[in-house]
Each structure stands twice: as C-alpha cells, then as structure tokens.
Amino acid sequence: MKELLLVAITILPPIIIIYSFYTMDKEKESLRFLIKLFMLGICGPILVTVISEIIKSLAPQYFLDTSRIDTYNLLSLITYTFLIIAFIEEGIKWLLVKSACFKSLEFDEAYDGVVYSVVLSLGFAFLENILYVLTFGRDVALLRSVSAIPAHAIFALYMGYFISVAKYQTKSFTKNTLLLLSFMIPVIIHGFYDFLALRYNSIVMVIILEIVFLIIGLLGIVHLKKKGKITNYPSIKYCLRCGEKCLSNICDRCGNIVS
Numbered sequence: 001m002k003e004l005l006l007v008a009i010t011i012l013p014p015i016i017i018i019y020s021f022y023t024m025d026k027e028k029e030s031l032r033f034l035i036k037l038f039m040l041g042i043c044g045p046i047l048v049t050v051i052s053e054i055i056k057s058l059a060p061q062y063f064l065d066t067s068r069i070d071t072y073n074l075l076s077l078i079t080y081t082f083l084i085i086a087f088i089e090e091g092i093k094w095l096l097v098k099s100a101c102f103k104s105l106e107f108d109e110a111y112d113g114v115v116y117s118v119v120l121s122l123g124f125a126f127l128e129n130i131l132y133v134l135t136f137g138r139d140v141a142l143l144r145s146v147s148a149i150p151a152h153a154i155f156a157l158y159m160g161y162f163i164s165v166a167k168y169q170t171k172s173f174t175k176n177t178l179l180l181l182s183f184m185i186p187v188i189i190h191g192f193y194d195f196l197a198l199r200y201n202s203i204v205m206v207i208i209l210e211i212v213f214l215i216i217g218l219l220g221i222v223h224l225k226k227k228g229k230i231t232n233y234p235s236i237k238y239c240l241r242c243g244e245k246c247l248s249n250i251c252d253r254c255g256n257i258v259s
C-alpha cells in the first residue's frame with residue numbers, strides 16, 4: 001500500500017497539472033504531438049546532467065554542496081541558483097520547445113504555446129521527480145508534489161506565453177526580443193525560486209511565491225485566449241479514419257473527406 005501511494009505521489013502531480021492546462025484549450029491539441037513533447041521533456045534531465053558535469057569539470061568552483069548551503073556567501077548562491085541551475089535547466093527546456101513547436105503546423109492558436117511548454121516541462125519534472133524519490137524517498141515526493149512540480153509548470157507558463165506572443169509577430173526584431181524573454185523570464189523566476197528555497201528553506205515562502213506568479217501567469221492566459229487563432233495560418237484537421245493531419249478537406253493519405 002505504501003509503495004502504491006509513493007507511485008501515485010510521484011506520477012500523478014505532473015499528469016494532473018497537464019490535464020488542467022489541456023482542458024483550458026478550446027481546440028484540443030493532437031495527443032500524439034503532446035506525447036512526443038512529454039517524451040522530449042523526459043530527455044531534459046539527462047541533457048542537464050551531461051552539460052552540468054561538463055561545466056563542473058571545467059569550473060567546479062561554481063557548484064555548491066547543498067548540504068552546507070549556509071557556509072557559502074550570497075554571490076556564490078546567486079551564481080549557483082541563477083546561472084547553474086536555472087540557466088541550464090530552462091535553457092534545455094526552451095531549446096526543446098522552440099525546436100519542436102515554434103515552426104510546427106500544430107501551433108495555430110495563441111494558447112498552444114502554453115500547452116506545449118507545460119507538457120514538455122512536466123515531462124522534465126516527471127523524470128526529475130522519479131530520480132529524487134528513488135534517492136530520497138516518500139517525504140521528498142510529497143514535498144515536491146506541492147513545490148517543485150507546480151513550479152516547473154509556472155516557469156513553463158511564462159515561457160509559453162512569450163513564445164505564443166512571438167508567434168504572432170511579423171517584425172524580426174520584435175519576434176526575437178519576445179523569444180529572448182521567453183527564455184530569460186523563466187530563468188529569472190526559476191533562479192529566484194531556487195534561491196529562496198536554498199537560502200531560507202521555507203516551503204511556505206516557496207508556495208506563496210508560486211501563487212503570486214501563477215496568478216500573474218493566468219492573467220497572461222486570459223490575454224492569449226482573446227487572441228484566438230493565429231491569422232493567415234493554415235487550419236489543421238485530423239482524419240478520423242487514419243489520424244493523419246490535413247490542411248484541406250481531403251486526407252492526403254487515405255482520401256477520406258475531412259469535415
């Protein structure tokens with residue numbers, strides 16, 4: 001029974017959060033595409049580990065021993081939380097989301113960017129959560145279910161918002177500026193989150209921070225939903241017979257008429 005509870009605490013939070021964001025989408029995304037993004041997200045912690053180990057071998061002074069966090073000065077802690085943890089993790093997620101989604105024909109609605117970012121980021125959090133639980137046990141699983149898992153979704157919410165806004169832009173400078181913000185804003189929020197968590201070790205402070213950023217982020221979702229469809233962008237339909245995506249009323253694979 002305890003093992004079943006541990007599995008539930010580990011696996012369910014990312015799935016519940018993804019479902020919550022998914023249900024807010026009026027025109028539901030292809031489950032096949034979302035599963036692909038989730039699996040890409042699962043690759044994220046592996047890439048982060050590889051990159052972190054390479055950087056650590058070159059500059060070990062920037063990596064802190066979190067069991068002795070009180071012994072480090074403020075600058076060291078800021079460098080570690082913002083430039084090592086947040087920059088690398090959000091950088092990997094941003095590269096995966098942008099490469100997989102930004103030019104995809106699936107991305108035809110303003111809110112889509114949020115869904116894609118959240119799904120991929122929670123794929124990342126899913127594997128990360130399993131690794132933490134296997135290492136530290138049930139207490140960590142429960143703690144992360146109300147802190148780290150929602151935090152990853154909130155970082156992704158901001159990433160997706162700015163990616164979606166960038167998708168609408170026709171001017172290169174504006175588009176590139178918004179794409180830069182879609183990377184930097186999650187890095188800043190993530191870094192601030194980790195700084196507070198390590199510096200003060202207060203779950204209450206972390207949850208209050210999450211609530212504040214979640215409320216602001218939800219206002220962004222309201223803004224995106226008012227935009228609706230991306231103009232001059234082909235509408236995608238799916239063939240009910242073979243599941244192939246179609247840009248016209250006739251499926252190119254099986255010839256079925258798509259309504």
